[in-house]
Amino acid sequence: MSDAKLDKSFNHAAAEPRLYARWEEAGDFACHPESPAPGYCIVIPPPNVTGSLHIGHALDNTLQDILIRWRRMQGRDALWQPGTDHAGIATQMVVERLLGAQGVKRRDIGREKFLEHVWNWKAESGGTITRQLRRLGASLDWQRERFTMDEGLSEAVREVFVTLARQGLIYRDRRLVNWDPVFQTAISDLEVESREVKGSLWYIRYPVAEEPGRFITVATTRPETMLADTGVAVHPDDERYRDLVGRHVILPITGRRVPIVADSYSDPEKGTGAVKITPAHDFNDFEVGRRHGLGMPSMLDPEGRVTLAEIAPEAELVEGIADPARLAEFDGVDRFAARKGIVAELERLELLEKVEPHTHAVPHGDRSGVPIEPRLTMQWYADAATLAQPAIAAVESGRTQFVPKQWENTFFAWMRDIQPWCVSRQLWWGHQIPAWYGPDGEAFVERTEAEAYAAAEAHYGRRVELQRDEDVLDTWFSSALWPFSTLGWPAQTPALAKYYPTDVLVTGFDIIFFWVARMMMMGLHFMGEVPFRTVYIHGLVRDEKGQKMSKSKGNVMDPLELVDEYGADAVRFTLAALAGPGRDVKMGKARIEGYRAFRTKLWNAARFAEMNGIRPDPAWDPASATLPLSRWILDAANNALAEADAALEAFRFDEYAAATYRFVWNTFCDWFLELAKPALNQPDSPEAAELRGAAQHVLGTILRLLHPVMPFVTTELWEHFGYGSDGDLIRAPWPQPAAVAGADEARAELDWVVRLIAELRAVRAEVNVPPSVTTPLLVRDAAPESLARAARWIEPIRRMGRVTEIRPLEGEMPKGVAQAVLGEATLILPLAEVIDLGAERARLATARDKAEAEARKVEQKLANADFVARAKPEVVEENRERLAALRAEGERLAAAIARIG
RNA sequence: GGGCGCGUAGCUCAGCGGUAGAGCAUCGCCUUGACAUGGCGGGGGUCACAGGUUCAAUCCCUGUCGCGCCCACCA
Numbered sequence A: 001m002s003d004a005k006l007d008k009s010f011n012h013a014a015a016e017p018r019l020y021a022r023w024e025e026a027g028d029f030a031c032h033p034e035s036p037a038p039g040y041c042i043v044i045p046p047p048n049v050t051g052s053l054h055i056g057h058a059l060d061n062t063l064q065d066i067l068i069r070w071r072r073m074q075g076r077d078a079l080w081q082p083g084t085d086h087a088g089i090a091t092q093m094v095v096e097r098l099l100g101a102q103g104v105k106r107r108d109i110g111r112e113k114f115l116e117h118v119w120n121w122k123a124e125s126g127g128t129i130t131r132q133l134r135r136l137g138a139s140l141d142w143q144r145e146r147f148t149m150d151e152g153l154s155e156a157v158r159e160v161f162v163t164l165a166r167q168g169l170i171y172r173d174r175r176l177v178n179w180d181p182v183f184q185t186a187i188s189d190l191e192v193e194s195r196e197v198k199g200s201l202w203y204i205r206y207p208v209a210e211e212p213g214r215f216i217t218v219a220t221t222r223p224e225t226m227l228a229d230t231g232v233a234v235h236p237d238d239e240r241y242r243d244l245v246g247r248h249v250i251l252p253i254t255g256r257r258v259p260i261v262a263d264s265y266s267d268p269e270k271g272t273g274a275v276k277i278t279p280a281h282d283f284n285d286f287e288v289g290r291r292h293g294l295g296m297p298s299m300l301d302p303e304g305r306v307t308l309a310e311i312a313p314e315a316e317l318v319e320g321i322a323d324p325a326r327l328a329e330f331d332g333v334d335r336f337a338a339r340k341g342i343v344a345e346l347e348r349l350e351l352l353e354k355v356e357p358h359t360h361a362v363p364h365g366d367r368s369g370v371p372i373e374p375r376l377t378m379q380w381y382a383d384a385a386t387l388a389q390p391a392i393a394a395v396e397s398g399r400t401q402f403v404p405k406q407w408e409n410t411f412f413a414w415m416r417d418i419q420p421w422c423v424s425r426q427l428w429w430g431h432q433i434p435a436w437y438g439p440d441g442e443a444f445v446e447r448t449e450a451e452a453y454a455a456a457e458a459h460y461g462r463r464v465e466l467q468r469d470e471d472v473l474d475t476w477f478s479s480a481l482w483p484f485s486t487l488g489w490p491a492q493t494p495a496l497a498k499y500y501p502t503d504v505l506v507t508g509f510d511i512i513f514f515w516v517a518r519m520m521m522m523g524l525h526f527m528g529e530v531p532f533r534t535v536y537i538h539g540l541v542r543d544e545k546g547q548k549m550s551k552s553k554g555n556v557m558d559p560l561e562l563v564d565e566y567g568a569d570a571v572r573f574t575l576a577a578l579a580g581p582g583r584d585v586k587m588g589k590a591r592i593e594g595y596r597a598f599r600t601k602l603w604n605a606a607r608f609a610e611m612n613g614i615r616p617d618p619a620w621d622p623a624s625a626t627l628p629l630s631r632w633i634l635d636a637a638n639n640a641l642a643e644a645d646a647a648l649e650a651f652r653f654d655e656y657a658a659a660t661y662r663f664v665w666n667t668f669c670d671w672f673l674e675l676a677k678p679a680l681n682q683p684d685s686p687e688a689a690e691l692r693g694a695a696q697h698v699l700g701t702i703l704r705l706l707h708p709v710m711p712f713v714t715t716e717l718w719e720h721f722g723y724g725s726d727g728d729l730i731r732a733p734w735p736q737p738a739a740v741a742g743a744d745e746a747r748a749e750l751d752w753v754v755r756l757i758a759e760l761r762a763v764r765a766e767v768n769v770p771p772s773v774t775t776p777l778l779v780r781d782a783a784p785e786s787l788a789r790a791a792r793w794i795e796p797i798r799r800m801g802r803v804t805e806i807r808p809l810e811g812e813m814p815k816g817v818a819q820a821v822l823g824e825a826t827l828i829l830p831l832a833e834v835i836d837l838g839a840e841r842a843r844l845a846t847a848r849d850k851a852e853a854e855a856r857k858v859e860q861k862l863a864n865a866d867f868v869a870r871a872k873p874e875v876v877e878e879n880r881e882r883l884a885a886l887r888a889e890g891e892r893l894a895a896a897i898a899r900i901g
Numbered sequence B: 001g002g003g004c005g006c007g008u009a010g011c012u013c014a015g016c017g018g019u020a021g022a023g024c025a026u027c028g029c030c031u032u033g034a035c036a037u038g039g040c041g042g043g044g045g046u047c048a049c050a051g052g053u054u055c056a057a058u059c060c061c062u063g064u065c066g067c068g069c070c071c072a073c074c075a
Helices: A012-026 A055-073 A088-101 A106-125 A128-136 A151-166 A223-228 A239-244 A283-292 A324-328 A335-348 A384-396 A407-415 A449-460 A475-479 A494-499 A509-527 A559-566 A568-578 A589-611 A628-649 A653-680 A686-706 A711-721 A743-766 A784-792 A794-801 A837-863 A865-870 A873-900
Strands: A039-043 A077-081 A170-180 A185-187 A192-207 A215-220 A231-234 A248-250 A257-262 A274-277 A352-365 A373-382 A401-403 A435-437 A443-445 A502-508 A532-538 A541-543 A585-587 A775-780 A803-808 A817-822 A825-830
Touching: A012 A128, A012 A559, A012 A568, A012 A711, A039 A055, A039 A494, A055 A077, A055 A128, A055 A502, A055 A532, A055 A541, A055 A559, A055 A568, A055 A628, A055 A653, A077 A494, A088 A106, A128 A559, A128 A568, A151 A170, A151 A443, A151 A475, A151 A509, A170 A283, A170 A352, A185 A373, A192 A223, A192 A248, A192 A335, A215 A223, A215 A231, A215 A274, A223 A335, A231 A239, A231 A283, A257 A274, A257 A283, A274 A283, A283 A373, A335 A352, A384 A407, A384 A509, A401 A407, A407 A509, A435 A449, A443 A449, A475 A509, A502 A509, A509 A532, A559 A568, A559 A589, A568 A585, A568 A589, A568 A653, A568 A711, A589 A653, A589 A686, A589 A711, A628 A653, A628 A686, A628 A743, A653 A686, A653 A743, A653 A794, A686 A711, A743 A784, A743 A794, A743 A817, A743 A825, A743 A837, A775 A784, A784 A794, A784 A803, A794 A803, A817 A837, A817 A873, A825 A873, A837 A865, A837 A873
Parallel strands: A039 A077, A039 A502, A231 A257, A401 A532, A502 A532, A541 A585, A775 A803
Antiparallel strands: A170 A185, A170 A373, A192 A215, A192 A352, A231 A274, A248 A257, A435 A443, A775 A825, A817 A825
């Protein structure tokens, strides 16, 4: 126990950095792979290296830290694996913008130089988020920090890519991809988001080649793509167009002849029932084009500008329809300008039938925010459908479980219909694809350049020059390996053996597809076992009105500002308390203030303990407790512990928070300490000695119970008091239930005392008796046991119930009394001077009516033969007892009213 | 179009067959020797609506309405 007294309040701003630094320096977060203690592992969802801590991180990491600290205290060798993600597009974007501000363009300085800039940026600014995680109190094992592009993880990436390629699970293919014209790279389906756009539906008349003067009208939202049309499709059963199938149209502007084909893709209900087919610029059209062997020319370059390279050669002059000279004017024109130009040209040609306003969903790049373009390019794909099978099976069999369980449906739905995963990106920042091409384009996928040359030499029979693939891998490719690459794979390290499969993954639903699914696939494929036993999915953090936080709305809460203002413990407790299953977290300042008050309450309870000489006594044995009050609080602490454990086992962070809050505030502070005060005020009494023993024991339990969620204040108190001699709270053993004798009797006794005091308080408050007025408590009809109890608890009752003495009512009923019924007894407070008898009569009448009404309800229930016959016997018995109690209470209240006169 | 979730006190949410709960807000009283970042007491709810199952429904089932999200479609 420190000599200095506890300050009047907890100075979180000073204490938190001090305590965190000490934990880190002492190695308190470190795991010990060689130790015999059973492992427990959580890998952090690696934040983007460009990131800064937002409230979502704060939630995610608070929950992880609670689990890690709890398990660590339980004696598990806990590893919380830290690290950051290189975040391909995001990081490249940041550095490009910085260079851009200095007038430097990426392509001007070249790949090597650019990457140098990125690494420099990372060295300077990449540590922001990990510093911020420390402010939260996150007990990550920083010695093991990894980065998705550090050497070990890069080796894992190459190993995985090469292995999958050898197994035929990674391959090159030329097909349509989602192309982002801003970043000029392919992106995966998941990186595309639909946005509602108010556009138009243009109806274009295509002249039928074989029948001059006849037209077929197509409707389109993208008129500019007509430059690359290679057909028009109608439904085979569509009477309107049956005779046209097999004929051709002459495309306006380009003058190309393209066939009219019958394909059931065409929906007679939509548009005109005839649809233009542009295989190189639309996913559905691509399929139609394939089925009918249509050409697939492209008309947009990587930046989204019109290019005539693949279409102009076919352009021919057709009077009144097409003119190669006009077509040439579109070369190099941006896609949006081209749309206007094409429409204008169609209008001029009188081939634009009409334009309708049309709202539709348009795919946009989630990073760039611009409409993506389907483009026909050669890319690397992973065979996700094959890799998904074991992952689906693992969740079906329960080897990995989602919490809450309904997310499994989401997982299954996506996995069962999974598309090939485009893993190549036309970026510079990322893992460069380990593929080298020979002069004829033959690809050699190898771990190193030397191996690629060796393979090429074997293939060609001579040494040839190779070109390395310029592309890098999707960022999620390396994150997919995170649970095993961070543990040392492909090396077989002790950490890998001990901590894989990891225990829990804590994350938001938004990356189930991006990340969780892919970790499942890769983990099962390369480790032969699931990457984690449980996936805990939490909600989104919203503002107090339930709005999504966004910069544009200006409702963003900065977790670091909250930590500054309220302290990390209060922020963490709030997040945990609000983290109900399947619910978004609505974060409001009022809530945080409330939990800061809770922290203060704990602090003040500790101050009280200190003032009363309550100090750690490891030798004190709970089994030695003889007083009902100490037995009762020890038993209640056992219950709180059991609730907390059950809640944490079930990932019910909200219940864990609620159970500890209730116990500390409503049980320990409001009742135990108050009831103990009279005895503690006689410090030399044996009662005081025992209560100090119980109090120090329970306070120690409280500090440990709360440590996972409030690590700072609990540690500060733990050390101030000097609990534990061999290290601090972070590694203190998790509490075990204390063996308590006579718990049932103690509970019955304390329940009665609590009810008595509550009755006294309620009566006094309701008849407006000021606390300064004290009275004797007269008791009528009390059983001897009640009188004995009252005598045992006289001091706390006097203090908390504002009574001077307790005695049975003898002789005449005094005038002007307030009364209350407690069990068999009637409590009488003579208050002749102050009482408003009318108010008292009304109060008693209300209580009587309530008891009688309740009794009637129960009576009715018991009168129902079906209820008595079919309900569980204990329920029937309960109701009978309740009826008797209610009737007795009503009668006693009625008698009390009668006595007033 | 398919799927998931949610409608419980003014607000935010627990509860999920057998007597409606918490925090905050609100009202009244109280500066009592841990704590006014506090103490004590009170008011406030036809548990969205309509059917059904059951001795008994806020809780289970069906439907309706309202809100949110995900996926798909995107002529």
